[in-house]
Amino acid sequence: MENSTLAKPGTKVVRVGPDGSAWIEGYRCQACGAVVTVATMACRSCTSRTPPAAFRATDHGKLFSWAVVHRSYPGIAVPFVSAIVDLDDGLSLKGTLRNVEANALRSGMPVVVVLDDAGGTHDKHGASYVGFHFVPEGAHA
């Protein structure tokens, strides 16, 4: 099926460039260094009126905490690992951690961000969405 529609961000931290390349964006306060996931009018930490500046996030980070989800909303496949990951350049993200056994989860374990097609869903014009998940460093995406 032909689909010339450009992919769209599937979640708030994903950006898609005009060439279809995708990355995760964060914002860093130039005054205090606080890092957040969304653009704000002032720094929510130090209140500097200079809006935190966008940066392209690294794909390497460490697992901070997690929940192994066994029951979710109706229709959601379980179990899965809901993970909080601290990226090495300061951005913290929530995402699904795949390709890992629950008993192997350790705080501080290295993980990498994998950009993906956000579950294979499309909007009404046929555009796909770009999402992301985590895998343990060294594992296959």
Add this chain to the structure above:
Amino acid sequence: MTDVFIVGAGMIKFGRYPDRTYFQLGAEAALMALDDAGLGIKDVGAVYASSTFNAASMLGQKILQQIGQTGVPCINVSNACASGASAVREAFTGIKSGLYDIVLVVGAEKNPSGMLGGSPVDGPPPEGLFGSVTMPALFAEAGMVHTNAYGTTLEQFAQVAVKNHHHATMNPKAAYQKETPLDMVLASEMIAYPLTKLMCSANVDGAAALVLVSEKRARELGMARAVRIRGSAMASDVFEPRSPEMLEPNSVTRLAAARAYEMAGVGPEDLDLVELHDCFATAEILHYENLGLCAAGEAGRMISSGETALGGRIPVNVSGGLLSKGHPIGATGVANMIEIVEQLRGEVGARQVSGARIGMTHVLGFGGSSAAGVHIFEKA
């Protein structure tokens, strides 16, 4: 400024009320509190009504339509799970300021059924794709931080549920009055590790009401059953690097607690009992430390040693807590104050904390950002 006293308290039995509206439940609790105070709705100078899901429907005015439309100021408050404490805080402020002598606070809720949390966004449904935003998952993630730092075990989290369900067997107004031994808690359905179903709060309907008065009115009405509000504090969440991607229940609670202790002029060692926001078993563990009931890393030992059970050093959630008494969200913060008021009056029977003189309540509201309320009470 005048001190503020609670002279009336009333709550309905928590549970499911499919045939009654939330404002009917609220009206019933309001009349119980007024009767308890020996007052009528005509005596009341203002009404603050709390509901997480129905504040926008003018809950308070609908209650007044049931019990008497006196034309007083009526403010509807929604602040997630901190709605009830927020309404009490506003009532406290109104009396402190001298604007009102008698204020009625009513919290009433009919919770939606099913698992709470999250909201749909544009794009693919996020649940499962980008982690989980269910409340059990959020509080599991918060609990695992404690496990990772201090080695807190699944069994220790489960012991919170054992304790609070046991306490509720002595509370006829609790939604559930059933013992849940440790093996039953551990064997119940795993929702989000380390939380099993019995470690999640009971999603039920309920209503609770308080009558707050100035010191002058309290003396006129008689101080024998009056309870003084010594500390009333709220906090909004301060910046935390992982929030709101991750629920951060700790710093906002610590901020509210510090303010309440300062206002009250007491410390954790002065408390005889605490009703805290055990929306999930992991939360109770975190809040032992957030409220200063024990040192950092000591909460697991504290639950295992029985210090927070009835008869222990500092009983916590003797009412049964949100886990077993139930969590009708907008009523919860009022209901946990009622437990403290009735404990300080010595009126709760089998679950009475002997010699209780000073008690604390705590709630944590979360909806992508946070609110915490901490109140400290003393027998007048």
